Amino acid sequence: MRDHDDTPYIVIEKDSSSGMASFVLGALVGAGVALLLAPRSGEETQALIRDRALDIKGTAEDRVRDAQRQLEARLDEARAGVQTRVERVREAVDAGRDAAREARSELETRLEKSKAAYRAGIDAAREVAAEDPIGEASD
Numbered sequence: 001m002r003d004h005d006d007t008p009y010i011v012i013e014k015d016s017s018s019g020m021a022s023f024v025l026g027a028l029v030g031a032g033v034a035l036l037l038a039p040r041s042g043e044e045t046q047a048l049i050r051d052r053a054l055d056i057k058g059t060a061e062d063r064v065r066d067a068q069r070q071l072e073a074r075l076d077e078a079r080a081g082v083q084t085r086v087e088r089v090r091e092a093v094d095a096g097r098d099a100a101r102e103a104r105s106e107l108e109t110r111l112e113k114s115k116a117a118y119r120a121g122i123d124a125a126r127e128v129a130a131e132d133p134i135g136e137a138s139d
Contacts, residue, residue, distance in 0.1 A: 032049075
């Protein structure tokens with residue numbers, strides 16, 4: 001006698017990401033067939049189908065509106081972030097310009113002082129040379 005453990009068996013696995021979509025589609029088709037085969041008059045069935053279609057349409061419109069609101073909120077956040085960064089860059093550029101102006105002004109002041117000191121040195125050397133010309137002997 002054969003034992004049940006000796007019986008070969010086959011395992012089939014199917015990985016499909018469209019499983020949920022297939023289930024929903026099958027449920028909708030099944031509901032449609034059930035409506036068509038239900039013991040109702042044609043007018044009642046049409047009214048029921050119309051009402052359910054309007055419900056589905058309303059739900060879809062609500063979801064689209066919600067998605068639009070979420071998208072608009074995210075876009076507003078992104079715009080605000082970009083605006084903040086633009087303002088920071090402008091502030092940095094302005095600060096750099098101010099620092100460059102101050103550095104230039106300080107450099108010009110130092111240059112003027114240096115020129116004045118140079119001129120004073122030349123003038124002093126001329127005065128000394130005028131008072132004590134080279135070639136005169138001092139005893």
